[in-house]
Amino acid sequence: MKCCSAASVSVLLSSSLLLLPLLLLLSTQEAQGLDFNITADRKTLSGATPLIIANGGTSGLYPDQTYPAYTDAMNTSSLPLSLLCDLQLTKDNLGICRTGLNLTQSTVSPYFNVTNTYVVDGVPVFGYFSVDYTLAELLSPNTTAVQSNFARSPIFDQVYNLFTPETLGSVQQGSPVTFWLNVEHASFYQQHPGKNSLASYLTNLVASPHISPAYLSATEVGILKLIGPTAKKSGTTLILKILQPTDVEQSTNTTYGTLLQNLTDIRTYASGIFVPKTLIWPIDNTTLYLQAHTSLVQDAHKAQLSVYAYDFANDQYPNSYNYSFDPIAEYLAYVGQPDFSVDGVLTDFPSTASEAIMLWNHGSTAGPEPTQSSSKLVISHNGDSGDFPGCTMLAYTGAISGGADYIDCPVQITSDGVPICRESADLLQSTNVATNHALFQNFLSSYPGFDNGTQGVFTFDIPWADLSTLRATISSPLGPGISRNNGNDNTEAILTLAEFLQFAKNNSGVGIYIDVQNAVYLRTFHSLDIVDAVINALKTANLTSETDKVLIASEDSSALVAFQQAMPYHQRVYRVPYLDPNAVTVTPPEIKNYASFVAIPKQLVDPLNDFSGTPPSYFLAAATQVVKQAHALNLSVLYYWQENEFQAFAFDYRSDPILQINSLVSFHNVDGIITDFPATVYDFLHKNQCYKPTLSMMPANxxxxxxxPGSFLVPVAEAPAPALQVVEPPISFEVPVPASSPAPSPTVVKPSAASKLSLTFTSTLAFASLLLCILL
Structure with a gap:
């Protein structure tokens, strides 16, 4: 799959412009007969459903304040919805919708040949400014928008033209969608392009009977008071936008913190306040934990002021660890409290706010309670490893409280044969071994045929007596760019498999998922029988009957065959290793002979399109058929593994893990999800109103x-993939390892990741080949 070129996207959007009247008509038809102010115990000032304010449309996906951004917001958001335009004035004293005073990062134009330095709020600002260009120049077909957030996809850059407030205002006519105009740097625009230029423009716009904004927010008191009489006649709601408490409001020369101390005075010239979300829920900058919420919302409501919160974005980092990287949890902190709710939220991702308000906190401040059962399995990945150091008592306790059906132990083994629960055989990834100089210096090594030859401190080199002195640390699989909460590092002990099994048995009802890793490699090159160690641990824990809720997984077919013989009552899971999809072809599988589940890696279910494009898109490629193919073989499918961090999935999902989970369940129809964040998956399956098939969607349908998948891409024919040859002989776990078989030294060349699989796995690997075939 190849990414669309800018030219092809432009052609598509040019034709889609013809759909705007139809989109508005559909919105109007949906609105008929529906009450968007159903109170149902809402704690907003009016009792109405909180307003979703789309910040330039869906600006988390498209360049803000462009046609597709606004249209996408209308088509993917619930009501009530308002589309926000950030006002800038042009050289001829007309309005344009752009973010920020400086156009440098948001707009590209051949007319940009004049740079200037203006003093704004007492600070010199250099760049391109709207007041130096005419509206005709800024609306030129050659003047285009770009994504101003560098963490987001640039695929739509220089494709879409700019919007005016008048165009956006016309959208709300005959539609339940409203128009919100935001005015910043009012003192600057009052002088540029001419004296009283802002007041003149706003007076004309607000007085217009067809395009006046439903809401007008401004950061300065003076302009709100000036426009107040006109706004009162037109019905425009005036809102004071609050900046940081120590910032100075220019027209009164006082701080915003001081203004907030007299809410009743604000009520004399505004109907509400627009505040940074951290003024409601402060965040400790050191720990990134939430502090106690303030009384700002309640105090403002007592003064009859609505409260709108801003700065919501799914891809915001850092954010509070209390939310577990789940934006739904964050929105519910503002709209789902038992004693207060904000009256609206400004967000770059209005579809996510819609999910929180309409599907999780559907008309109730009691919080989302379980609404249905689900046959889909929630299986932890290293416990609740998104919040706690993985494979620890904290992580497993968190997974159980989060609703996991199964808690997992990825089994590694020590040099003296003790099976333990560790995320990886390499202890550098999730323990404090690097601070233990003796262990680090004595055991740091690399094996060319294992873990890509990466240097590490491996469990199979260290005896349990030494390894047990280590403590667990949290792993951040996406690298240092997004770190998980390390507040519990170095506090939790390493667990043996025996301790894990006893803990699981003590928590009645939770299942046990044992992931046996590197079985063939360990037996062949280190004389360590991890399969036998697991079998003995299960027998010792008396977990051998058909009533025990145990799943055993491995990427080695020989290991699964051995478990089938020794533990016939336990279901087995073949975990498909991720190999290059271009290196295999489709051949008949036989894995169903020794496994009833197959765990498929994310790369095979949700492949991304070719990264080689300029710029790379990181959008989904065309849908694969791997889940359907497994179901056709009567195999249940587990997806591994799901993460909440926005960098963990394609841009198609709008930095929203809920949309990805919804796709896995509703589109791909997986039977279970292995996840670092069990509570997020559980809440989706059991607490959101959308997933319940029998529930009527109310109040906004x-x-x-x-x-x-593939909706942002143009299909491109691909060459057929070559066949993969497997030549390694099988291994039997029933035959003792010869005493003369030495463990390899770090200089010995080991088999590759592919060849370490057994020959009895030839047909199994063929199934992996089947799953790896992206295009049928």
Whole structure:
């Protein structure tokens, strides 16, 4: 799959402009007969459903304040919805919708040949400014928007033209969608391009009977008071936008913190306040934990002021660890409290706010309670490893409290044969071994045929007596760019498999998922029988009957065959290793002979398109058929593994893990999800109103967006993949390892990741080949 070129995207959007009247008509038809102010115990000032304010449309996906951004917001959000335009004035004293005073990072134009330095709020600002260009120049077909957030996809850059407030205002006519105009740097625009230029422009716009904004927010008191009489006649709601408490409000020369101390005075010239979300829920900058919420919302409501919160974005980092990287949890902190709710939220991702307000906190401040059962399995990945150091008592306790059906132990083994629960055989990834100089110096090594030859401190080189002195640390699989909460590092002990099994047995009802890793490699090159160690641990824990809720997984077919013989009552899971999809072809599988589940890696279910494009898109490629193929063989499918961090999945999912989970369940129809964040998956399956098939969508008939793989791409024919040859002989776990078989030294060349699989796995690997075939 190849990414669309800018030219092809432009052609598509040019034709889609013809759909705007139809989109508005559909919005109007959906609105008929529906009450968007159903109170149902909402704690907003009016008792109405909180307003979703789309910040320049869906600006988390498209360049903000462009046609597709606004249209996408209308088509994927619930009501009530308002589309926000950030006002800038042009050289001829007309309005344009752009973010920020400086156009440098948001707009590209051949007319940009004049740079200037203006003093704004007492600070010199250098760049391109709207007041130096005419509206005709800024609306030129050659003047285009770019994504101003560098963490987001640039695929739509220089494709879409700019919007005016007048165009956006016309959208709300005959539609339940409203128009919100935001005015910043009012003192600057009052002088540029001419004296009283802002007041003149706003007076004309607000007085217009067809395009006046439903809401007008401004950061300065003076302009709100000036426009107040006109706004009162037109019905425009005036809102004071609050900056940081120590910032100075220019027209009164006082701080915003001082203004907030007299809410009743604000009520004399505004109907509400627009505040940074951290003024409601402060965050400790050191720990990134939430502090106690302030009384700002309640105090403002007592003064009859609405409260709108801003700065919501799914891809915001850092954010509070209390939310577990789940934006739904963050929104519910503002709209789902038993004693307060904000009256609206400004967000770059309005579809996610819609999910939180309409599907999780559907008309109730009691919080989302379980609404249904689900046959889909929630299986932890290293316990609740998104929040705690993996494979520890904290992580497993968190996974159980989060609703996991199964808690997992990825089994590694020590040099003296003790099976333990560790995320990886390399202790550098999730323990404090690097601070233990003796162990680090004595055991740091690399094996060319294992873990890509990476240097590490491996469990199979260290006896349990030494390894047990280590403590666990949290692993951040996406690298240092997004770190998980390390507040519990170096506090939790390493667990043996025996301790894990006893803990699971003490928590009645939770299942046990044992992931046996590197079995063939360990037996062949280190004389360590991890399969036998697991079997003995299960027998010792008396977990051998058909009533025990145990799943045993491995990427080695020989290991699964051995478990089938020794533990016939336990179901087995073949975990497909991720190999290059271009290196295999489709051949008949036989894995169903020794496994009833197959765990498929994310790369095979949700492949990304070719990264080689300029710029790379990181959008989904066309849908694969791997889950359907497994189901056709009567195999249940587990997806591994799901993470909440926005960098963990394609841009198609709008930095929203809920949309990805919805796709896995509703589109791909997986039977279970292995996840670092069990509570997020559980809440989706059991607490959101959209997933319950029998529930009528009320009050806005809102259903969750279904992401279609490949919708942003143009299909390109691909060459047939070559066959993969497997030549390694099988290994039997029933035959003792010869005493003369030495463990390899770090200089010995080991088999590759592919060849370490057994020959009895030839047909099994063929199944992996089947799953790895992206295009049928």
């Amino acid at each position: 809102y259903t969750m967006l279904t992401v279609m």
